[in-house]
Amino acid sequence: MSSFPDYYAILNVSKVATTDEIRQAYKKESLKTHPDRLTNATPAEKKAATEKFQAVADAYYVLSDPSRRKEYDSLYSTRKEKERTNSPNASANFFSTFANMFTGGAKNTQGADGPAADRPDAEGVFADVFDEMLRPEVQRHAPWWAWTGAVCGAGIGFIVANVPGLMVGAYAGNRLGAIRDAKGRSVAAVFSELGGSQKAEILRALAAKVLGSAASAI
Structure with missing residues (x-):
């Protein structure tokens, strides 16, 4: 994989952030990127906001759980700084590439219970938090x-x-x-x-x- 999602950068937190700091950061970033705030947006703007909102949910899903965060950090440490990015596309590729990395059940983007490899349901994460x-x-x-x-x-x-x-x-x-x-x-x-x-x-x-x-x- 050429680019690696920097979930710390996506949530705008340090690598040593506490779980509470990550939760508070998610609240801020999810509200800033929630596509339903863009009432007069073009389809392209809405699509871009939706992708960012999903990436923020991905970041929170990974970093808010100690075991998932530990596994993510082990991969993070192997990536050079130039390989890390806050691009939403990198987050999508991450879940696709490391399909079996995480343990425990996530919700897939369609909202049904799925295997651990599925990306979290961004709206579900938002409602839970x-x-x-x-x-x-x-x-x-x-x-x-x-x-x-x-x-x-x-x-x-x-x-x-x-x-x-x-x-x-x-x-x-x-x-x-x-x-x-x-x-x-x-x-x-x-x-x-x-x-x-x-x-x-x-x-x-x-x-x-x-x-x-x-x-x-x-």
């Missing part, structure tokens, strides 16, 4: 089941007991739907189904918390 921050934002933007439950409950209540039944049924349906929202689906699944403008708004909110208010406007 940002779960605590992403969950309230997603639920605030997508209370589908809560509203659906309210409408259905209101309809049934009205049939049974007119206006009083409508009000009681709407409340009960809303509460049941909210439970479905909170527990029935993963954050990643709900986030992936949001519209482009909703995703961009959520990402701006996350960026304001992680990168600061100035960076969130990028």
